[in-house]
Amino acid sequence: MSIGGAGYCADCYNRMTEDLMGLEHVDHPRLTVSFDVDGRARAFDVERLIFGDVVSWTAREQGAESGFEFNVTGPVDEDPADALSRLYEKVDRCLSVRSAELGEVPEDLKNAVWPHAVWRGDRHLGLSEGSFGRLTVDGAGDLALVIDGELVTGREFLDMLHSYEGFTLRW
Structure with a gap:
């Protein structure tokens, strides 16, 4: 955090x-571990920041350039145990479902058109029903999404939606 030109770490700023x-x-607690839908353990750094009368609690996946990130907010006087409980529940709830499917593609189907999917090497990443993602920016500063911990560029996401042409989006 920067205040009046002076930089502070999150802990110093909060204090x-x-x-x-x-x-x-x-x-x-500065660390929490949760298991995703495949049973893989995922470690998250937990950060707390005070913004006036609101506190923001964030869990960011360790060791992942984009990775999962979850956030909850609450009043500054909320019991920290309650806020952390809400954050942990959100992490568990979101990791318990898959928003995209990453699968191997049989050799004879690699040249086929794959609606709702982008390629990751020899595998495709496709949207699942009820998908969700987090808006972010990629290394070039362009808008992107993180879906199931995988960075999907804006262009790739639009390609995944190509077969929905003519549909109405609601947000």
Whole structure:
């Protein structure tokens, strides 16, 4: 965080803000591990940031350039255990479903048209019903999505939607 040209780590910023607001300092777990739909353990760094009367709790997947990221917010006076519980539930709920399917493609079908899919080497990443993703930017600064921990560029996502041409999108 940068305040008045001075840089602060998240912990220092939170401690300074807590002192200014007369709040008790909150220590919290910095790491959580959850299992995805395939039973793979995924580790997340947990961060807490105070923004006025709101606290933001974020879990970012370790070791992944894009990876999973989850966030919950709540009032500054919310019990941290309750906020963390909501964050952990969100992580578990989202990891328990697959939004995209990454599958091997038989050799005789590699030249076929694959609607709802993009290629990852010899595998395709395709949208599943009820898919969801997180908006982000890619290495070039262009808008992208992270779907099931996989970075999908804006162009790739539009290609995945190609067979839905003529449909109405609702958001």
